Amino acid sequence: AQSVSQHNHHVILSEAASLELGCNYSYGGTVNLFWYVQYPGQHLQLLLKYFSGDPLVKGIKGFEAEFIKSKFSFNLRKPSVQWSDTAEYFCAVKPGIYGGATNKLIFGTGTLLAVQP
Amino acid sequence: KAGVTQTPRYLIKTRGQQVTLSCSPISGHRSVSWYQQTPGQGLQFLFEYFSETQRNKGNFPGRFSGRQFSNSRSEMNVSTLELGDSALYLCASSPYTRGRDNEQFFGPGTRLTVL
Numbered sequence: 001a002q003s004v005s006q007h008n009h010h011v012i013l014s015e016a017a018s019l020e021l022g023c024n025y026s027y028g029g030t031v032n033l034f035w036y037v038q039y040p041g042q043h044l045q046l047l048l049k050y051f052s053g054d055p056l057v058k059g060i061k062g063f064e065a066e067f068i069k070s071k072f073s074f075n076l077r078k079p080s081v082q083w084s085d086t087a088e089y090f091c092a093v094k095p096g097i098y099g100g101a102t103n104k105l106i107f108g109t110g111t112l113l114a115v116q117p
Numbered sequence: 118k119a120g121v122t123q124t125p126r127y128l129i130k131t132r133g134q135q136v137t138l139s140c141s142p143i144s145g146h147r148s149v150s151w152y153q154q155t156p157g158q159g160l161q162f163l164f165e166y167f168s169e170t171q172r173n174k175g176n177f178p179g180r181f182s183g184r185q186f187s188n189s190r191s192e193m194n195v196s197t198l199e200l201g202d203s204a205l206y207l208c209a210s211s212p213y214t215r216g217r218d219n220e221q222f223f224g225p226g227t228r229l230t231v232l
């Protein structure tokens with residue numbers, strides 16, 4: 001079955017530290033990849049997405065992610081975190097051919113990030 | 118542009134009852150998906166509708182059902198509620214199912230508590 005793994009369930013960092021959250025998926029075909037963020041009390045918001053092309057994608061708020069096809073990975077990075085980055089981060093995969101006729105997302109279990117001032 | 122709205126925001130029911138949750142997508146969006154979010158299972162896909170047709174369904178029992186209306190608004194229904202149905206139910210909308218910029222926008226969710 002298709003699945004998404006997020007290796008870190010809880011991460012605690014100090015402000016200005018660098019962040020890398022791991023995400024691996026199990027699906028052999030073409031995928032669309034996403035990172036979503038859920039700030040306390042807020043909606044799920046899209047941080048960034050990968051559909052095709054340059055495997056290094058940049059998102060909002062200084063986040064970026066790198067798609068490594070050979071490793072089935074899509075890790076999220078930020079060079080210097082801020083207290084306001086405290087949130088839960090979800091990796092998600094949309095399996096299927098590019099432009100496939102479904103919006104079904106398979107989510108990882110999420111990573112709770114706490115940034116200490 | 119107004120975002121995805123979900124009603125009600127909070128709901129308390131007892132076991133055995135049924136419940137209907139509503140989702141209004143962003144204007145112009147024709148695709149609506151539903152997800153269940155729980156601490157133990159995370160975010161799980163329930164079903165997806167596009168132009169009033171169910172396009173995909175997750176691995177949930179038949180007690181979970183949904184529909185979409187001609188104005189793209191969607192409802193989901195859970196019959197014979199169980200304690201384990203307590204969760205945050207999220208609705209997401211997008212313009213269409215294909216294409217590069219097919220981002221899904223999530224609503225605030227309906228928090229269902231089953232007693």
